[in-house]
Amino acid sequence: MSVAGAPAPPLRVRGLVKRYGALTAVDSIDVTVEGGDVYGFLGPNGAGKTTTLRMMLGLIRPDSGRVELFGRDPLREGARALAGVAGFVEAPQFYPYLNARRNLELLAAYDGGDARERIDSALEAVELTARAGDRVGGYSHGMRQRLGIAAALLRHPRLLLLDEPATGLDPAGMRDMRDLIRGLAREGITVVLSSHLLVEVEDLCNRVAIVRRGRVIYEGSLDGLRDGDGAAEYLLRSSDVDAAASVCSRSPGIAGIERAGSALTIHAVERDIGALSLALAAEGIAITELVCRRVTLEDVFLRMTEGSDGEAAI
Amino acid sequence: MPSVLTVYRWELRKLLAQKRTYLGLAVVVLIPLAFVIALTLRRGGPNDVAFGRYVHQSGLAIPLVILIFAANFILPLVTALVAGDIVANEDHNGTLKTILTRSLQRGQIFTGKLLAAVTYALVALLLMCTVATVAGTIASGFHPIVSLSGTRVSAASALGLVYLSFAVYFVPTLAIVAIGLLLSAATRNSAAAVVGTVMFVLLLNLFDIVPGLESLAPYVLPHQYDAWMGFLRSPIDWTPIVRAIWVSALFAIPSAAAGYLVFIRRDVAGG
Numbered sequence: 273m274s275v276a277g278a279p280a281p282p283l284r285v286r287g288l289v290k291r292y293g294a295l296t297a298v299d300s301i302d303v304t305v306e307g308g309d310v311y312g313f314l315g316p317n318g319a320g321k322t323t324t325l326r327m328m329l330g331l332i333r334p335d336s337g338r339v340e341l342f343g344r345d346p347l348r349e350g351a352r353a354l355a356g357v358a359g360f361v362e363a364p365q366f367y368p369y370l371n372a373r374r375n376l377e378l379l380a381a382y383d384g385g386d387a388r389e390r391i392d393s394a395l396e397a398v399e400l401t402a403r404a405g406d407r408v409g410g411y412s413h414g415m416r417q418r419l420g421i422a423a424a425l426l427r428h429p430r431l432l433l434l435d436e437p438a439t440g441l442d443p444a445g446m447r448d449m450r451d452l453i454r455g456l457a458r459e460g461i462t463v464v465l466s467s468h469l470l471v472e473v474e475d476l477c478n479r480v481a482i483v484r485r486g487r488v489i490y491e492g493s494l495d496g497l498r499d500g501d502g503a504a505e506y507l508l509r510s511s512d513v514d515a516a517a518s519v520c521s522r523s524p525g526i527a528g529i530e531r532a533g534s535a536l537t538i539h540a541v542e543r544d545i546g547a548l549s550l551a552l553a554a555e556g557i558a559i560t561e562l563v564c565r566r567v568t569l570e571d572v573f574l575r576m577t578e579g580s581d582g583e584a585a586i
Numbered sequence: 587m588p589s590v591l592t593v594y595r596w597e598l599r600k601l602l603a604q605k606r607t608y609l610g611l612a613v614v615v616l617i618p619l620a621f622v623i624a625l626t627l628r629r630g631g632p633n634d635v636a637f638g639r640y641v642h643q644s645g646l647a648i649p650l651v652i653l654i655f656a657a658n659f660i661l662p663l664v665t666a667l668v669a670g671d672i673v674a675n676e677d678h679n680g681t682l683k684t685i686l687t688r689s690l691q692r693g694q695i696f697t698g699k700l701l702a703a704v705t706y707a708l709v710a711l712l713l714m715c716t717v718a719t720v721a722g723t724i725a726s727g728f729h730p731i732v733s734l735s736g737t738r739v740s741a742a743s744a745l746g747l748v749y750l751s752f753a754v755y756f757v758p759t760l761a762i763v764a765i766g767l768l769l770s771a772a773t774r775n776s777a778a779a780v781v782g783t784v785m786f787v788l789l790l791n792l793f794d795i796v797p798g799l800e801s802l803a804p805y806v807l808p809h810q811y812d813a814w815m816g817f818l819r820s821p822i823d824w825t826p827i828v829r830a831i832w833v834s835a836l837f838a839i840p841s842a843a844a845g846y847l848v849f850i851r852r853d854v855a856g857g
Contacts, residue, residue, distance in 0.1 A: 323855075329687050332853035358687070365680030369603045378596050382688035384588040421608045423684070 280343030280430040281306050282357075282462040283328065290323050290486075297323045298336070299486035305431075305464055305479075310457045312473030312494075313466040315483030316577050321466040325361045326434050328464075330354065341431065359433030359464075363440070364420025368409030370421055372400060375408055380426050387426040392421040398452070413440045422454060431462045434477070438472055441567055450475055471575045484577045500517035506545060508536045509561035516557050523548045535561070588690050593698025594705075597672070601706060606671060610664040614710045614786050617660065617712040618652050618718035622725045636734060636815065641722075644729035646744040648722030649715050653755060656714065657811040661755070662762050662787050663780075668780030669766025674850065677774040682854050692850040696771070700842060704761045715752040719745070735820045740845075751814035756808040757830050761837035762787060768845035771852070804822060804829065807837050 283305040284396070288297040298320045305311045313321050326332045328339050330346025331352065338345055344353035364534075366375040373391065380387035395401045398418035403411075408419065417437060424432055437453065438446040452474055457463050467473050473480055474494055482490040489499055510516040513534055520526045520536065525544030530537045540548065545562070552559055601607045625631065625641055625648075632638035635654055640647035673696075676682040683696060686824060731744045739747065769779035793803040803809055813830035816823040 326683075326853075326855065329683075331683050331686060332855055333851070351686075352691075354687060354689065360687075361678070361683060365684050367600060367603075367681055368679060370600070378599075379684070379688055381592050381596060382588050383689050384592075387685050427688070548613055568673050 275575060279307075280340060282309075282342055283311075283464060284340045284343075285328065285337070286478060287325055288334050290320075290327060290332065290337065291335050297486055298327070298334070299483075299488045301483070301486070301488050302471060303481050303491065304487065307424050307430075307462055308438065308457075308460065308481050310453070310463045310465065310477045312477035312480035313464060314470065314473045314480050314573070315466075315468065319468075319483040319487035319577070321468075321483055322361055322435055323486075324434055325359075325464075325466055327360065328433060329361065331361065340451060356427075356430040357433065358424035358427040358431075359435070360420045360424065361433075361435040363413065364416055364423065366408040366419060366423075369407060371405050372411070372422075373404040373406050375419070376423060376426060379393070379423050383427055387428070390426050390428065394425040397425060399448075410586035414442065414445045417441060417445075417449065421429065421449075424455075424459065427582045429461060431464070432456060433464045435466045436468070437465065438467070438469070447473075452541070470570055482573065482576055489576055497569065501576060504541065505565045506538050506540060507532075507561065507563040507565060508538060508559070509534065510536075510552060511558040511560065515555060516552060519551050519555050520548065523551055588688075588694075590694045590697045593690060593695050594701045597698055597702030598705065601668065601702060606667060607706070610667045610706075610710055611713060613660065613664055614656075614714035615717050618648070618721055620712060621652060621655075621718075622648060622721040626725050637731065640731055642726055644731045644741070644744070645718065645722030645724065645726040646728070646731050646741060646748055648726065649718035649748045650751060652714065653717045653814070654812065655750060657755060658791075658808060659712075659784070659788070661711070661759065663784050665703075665707040665759055665762045666766045666780045666783035668706045669763045670770045670781075670783050671776045672699045672703050672767065673770040674774055674776040674779050675811045677856070678776060680856070686854055693846065694767070696846050696849045698765075698770055700763070700767055700845075703767060704760060707759050707763055711752050711756055711759065714747060717747055733820050734815060734818045739818075749796060750817050754814035754817065754827055755811060756831060757813070758807050758834045758837075761807055761834045761841065764838040764841035764845065768841045768848065771845045771849040805833050807833065810834055 283303065285301055285303040285339065288298055288301040289296065301324055313324070315321050321496055323332070325437060327334045330350065334348060339347070341353050341357050343365050346353040370378070372395070376391045376394065377388065380391060397405050400415065400418055402480045403415065411419065417440070420432050421437070434453070437451045443450060450472070454467065454568060465473065465476060477494070479493055480490070480497070481488045508516060513531065513536060517529060517531065517536055520538055525545065526538050526548055528537070528539035549559060549562070631641040632651060635651055637647040637650045641651060669767060676685070728741050730738050730740050733739050762783060766779060766783040769782045773779050773782065787807055790806040790808050793799045793806045810830035810833050813826040815828045
């Protein structure tokens with residue numbers, strides 16, 4: 273359902289909930305993916321990414337909330353809502369007793385239109401042309417992942433949903449998969465990529481949602497995540513460590529104050545560090561060393577997803 | 587645009603590519619062949635079965651004897667082998683999610699599968715009927731048979747009646763297909779659905795032996811298997827044939843509808 277004039281975004285998820293008995297696998301997830309995004313759905317295994325993706329594709333019914341793909345609800349409209357949408361959840365699966373080309377012919381027939389004409393170019397894009405006559409039952413995991421991409425390309429998608437596309441691939445396979453996704457994004461396809469690997473998301477995505485225990489605990493750009501309050505850690509040595517600690521605790525924006533021998537570690541953004549240095553000088557405390565230890569995205573990610581409480585860790 | 591026909595065609599192609607399909611078809615070919623070979627080796631016949639004592643006089647009695655023999659267990663099993671597998675197999679291979687994220691509605695996929703399972707059951711019956719008729723005719727000749735009313739039926743008419751009899755047996759088979767498909771969609775397990783279907787139709791025989799239920803026995807599925815015998819009386823007895831149609835519908839329609847609802851509403855997780 274689009275606002276008058278503005279086209280509906282490729283993907284909009286509101287208040288999505290899925291429970292399995294006492295376990296809430298997906299807990300009120302809100303996500304909006306805009307056209308042209310390469311959107312990372314990042315979280316540790318078991319965070320609820322795949323369940324969310326299944327609901328996005330209409331494979332399972334949410335207990336509440338809704339999904340819109342270009343403004344259409346897969347729960348209400350079924351396959352019609354998937355027009356322009358393709359992808360896979362978990363490992364892509366095919367009929368093991370049919371060869372790759374035959375599998376794609378079946379899927380192209382189920383797509384209708386001119387999908388069949390794209391089989392050759394899709395096989396070529398994932399470099400499976402030479403093996404297209406082999407039964408999929410004998411395919412390696414990596415080949416099946418690539419065939420999954422080929423199957424998605426038949427639909428000429430405007431939105432591609434990929435669940436852990438590089439999982440189980442060797443390093444070269446991972447690199448090829450990333451190149452492939454980058455190429456597809458360049459062609460203007462909006463990509464939603466679920467992954468538990470930060471490096472993969474960092475490499476490909478312009479926006480992320482970090483998921484933990486079924487909840488989105490951060491949504492935005494990766495740079496925003498890195499530069500968020502308290503994201504940088506500083507080491508401070510001064511002429512009087514106790515007095516410095518007292519000044520720090522009174523200064524706005526200075527957090528995570530910890531004493532490490534004769535030094536202090538603090539968390540702050542650059543702006544507040546400037547103010548802190550002036551405040552220390554005003555108190556007659558000399559700074560002998562002030563080092564910024566930039567926190568890697570990985571540190572932030574691990575802190576967010578492994579901490580006892582995700583929200584407080586940001 | 588893709589349609590039920592698209593699914594139907596591909597379901598048939600998939601059946602042709604699977605060993606299971608040929609297992610069932612091998613059974614319906616081998617049973618009449620084994621029976622005819624046994625007949626040519628010794629003089630006797632199954633005298634306690636309708637048409638059993640004519641198997642040496644006319645090859646056309648042989649498909650009818652085979653039908654009586656296979657009706658209760660073999661043919662329901664062959665039917666269930668595909669009907670019980672046709673959805674569960676996709677669960678097992680994880681391919682349900684693959685086909686449900688294309689441009690076909692779930693209802694179209696279910697209907698295509700139902701039609702394919704019906705086609706398979708029909709092919710199995712036709713194959714058994716034809717192999718039994720041809721092998722029987724080679725062994726005992728193309729001769730008139732004696733109807734259940736004691737009248738003589740010419741060989742040409744008997745041939746028509748043989749196929750008509752298998753066609754009447756096909757009516758309760760449709761119910762078995764529907765039950766198999768329901769269990770296939772609901773259990774997501776091929777073996778459970780195949781065995782469950784066969785067990786269910788076998789358990790319906792309990793109506794014959796449980797005191798107090800005997801009066802209902804004519805209205806359960808197994809009693810419809812020999813409705814075709816109505817055609818082999820003179821004049822034709824339509825009562826069992828008409829009953830086979832409505833009783834089978836009573837089993838088939840709710841099963842198919844329930845299978846449809848389960849399939850269009852169920853979560854596709856795993857795989």
